[in-house]
Amino acid sequence: MKVIASSIRKGNVIEQDGKLYVVVSAENIHPGKGTPVSQIEMRRISDGVKISERYKTTDQVEKATIEERNYTYLYEDQDGFHFMNPETYDQVQVPKDVVGTQAAYLQENMTVKLSMHDTNPVSIALPQRVTLEVVETEPVTKGQTASSSYKPAVLSNGVRTGVPPHITVGTRIVVMTEDGSYCERAKD
Template sequence: MRVIASSIRKGNVIDMDGKLYVVLSAENIHPGKGTPVSQIEMRRISDGVKVSERFKTTDQVERATIEDRDYNYLYEDGDGFHFMNAETYDQVQVSKDIVGNSAPYLQENMTVKLSMHDGNPIAITLPQRTTLEVVETEPVTKGQTASSSYKPAILSNGVRTAVPPHIGIGTRIVVMTEDGSYVERAKD
């Protein structure tokens, strides 16, 4: 499907010269003088090479047809990560470079969105938030109120983050899967 370059957004998949690229960032630049351009940072899906392209905003770009489906995370082994389609029970294997820095947040039976092109997984989207347990942090100080000072903590998935002073070891907290930042204490 051909679209104009200015309509390309982060997460879109572009077909250039027969190769697929996933868009990491897209910015439309309107200089005071001259032609407006779209600056697009993307990663080639086949080998992970990052590419930066500049198009006129009116240039036609081939957007690949992508199918987003919900899959449940099963397990990880030496070959990669394994997911199952809840409706058809089909299993699919996703390589480590596609999962990338989302890997620590994957939990058994977590529902994720896999973007498929011709039956092959090319991108993964995790839920925005997940609940994890604090396994290591400084002890709670009596009388210390919840101020803007956060303390370091290590979560059950091994990720380091910053938590408010009232959070202790064993507390379950909600974190953003994008950057591991603290949201709130879990309500379970």
């Protein structure tokens, strides 16, 4: 299916020269003078090579047909990550380079959206937020209640983030999976 380059977004899959590419980042640039362009960074699905392309915003780009389905995360081994289709109980193995840095936020039985081309997983979308426990942070400083500064903390998945001063070790917090930033204290 052909679409204009300016409509391409992160996570889309593009077919170019007979190969499939997953979009890592897409930016529309409108210079003061000249033609607006779409700067698209892509990763070739077959071998993981990253390329950067620049299209005029009105150029036609071939968008691959992708099927998105919910899958349940099972486990990780040396071959990659294993997911199960909750309807058919079919298991799918996803290579580590497809999951990428999002691997730190995967939790057992988490429901994720897998994008498949034919039977090959090409990209993964995690829930926006995930609840994790703070395993290491600085102690609470008395009287520092109205401060807007964050202190460093290490979460149970090993990711470092900034948390408000009132958060202590053992506190469960909600973080954004996109960038690991603190959202709120968990309500459980």
